[in-house]
Amino acid sequence: NAGVTQTPKFQVLKTGQSMTLQCAQDMNHNSMYWYRQDPGMGLRLIYYSASEGTTDKGEVPNGYNVSRLNKREFSLRLESAAPSQTSVYFCASSVRDRANYGYTFGSGTRLTVV
Amino acid sequence: AQSVTQLGSHVSVSEGALVLLRCNYSSSVPPYLFWYVQYPNQGLQLLLKYTSAATLVKGINGFEAEFKKSETSFHLTKPSAHMSDAAEYFCAVTGGQTGANNLFFGTGTRLTVIP
Secondary structure, eight states: OOOEEEEOSEEEEOTTOOEEEEEEEOSOOSEEEEEEEETTTEEEEEEEESSTTOOEEOSOOTTEEEEEOSSSBEEEEESSOOGGGOEEEEEEEESSSSGGGOOEEOOOEEEEEO | OEEEEEEOSEEEEETTSOEEEEEEEEESSOOEEEEEEEOTTSOEEEEEEEOSSOSEEEOGGGOEEEEEGGGTEEEEEESSOOGGGOEEEEEEEEOSSTTTTOOEEOOOEEEEEEO
16 A cells, blocks of 8 residues: 655756656545645645645645646646755645544655755 | 644653653644654654544554643653654644644654663
8 A cells, every 4th residue: 555655756956947746645535735844844734635626725835836636646836946945845645624534644755946 | 723832843862761742732723633753754654643532642652642721732752762763753733614624733853762
């Protein structure tokens, strides 16, 4: 059982380049989330998708876009990368749109923007 | 709105000693509370959760946490630290109808276990 799979694991971008982070889950979860993790700041929610076909902004959505491609897949796009977007990105999923069921996290994508 | 505060960004304990990681929450609605653990270069793994049932919650790897509404706390404890417990620990909160989709995380506490 793979759980939540994120690709790539590592990426280096130049300022202004674009890229898409991929996330897929095989647990038939309805809800999916993108977080970024920065030292001393914990995890901050970028975007989430409560169910297939819906997406909403989290705490720090600026500079990002998302697509819920189907129930399994939720991608995060950086249209024009900036050094401030250097971070570790985590995708997560949950059974329902209520987090009392707990989240399952992927292993992360470490992104460096130079 | 919900938030959590983790007191102490770094905690060091000797192997075999008590582990106590502190978390205080703020919530305008009855909260659901979680502790997650992150080992180096890995994602977050759920340790335990409080969802309004028993106030003392037992989790994996011998950890437990007690929900204290009067103190707005959800501290994580383990009676005897093991070397394998060295990791970063995150407290998180959600709850109620508003923002039920979102987990709000603390800034984390890095636990070091000294042999």
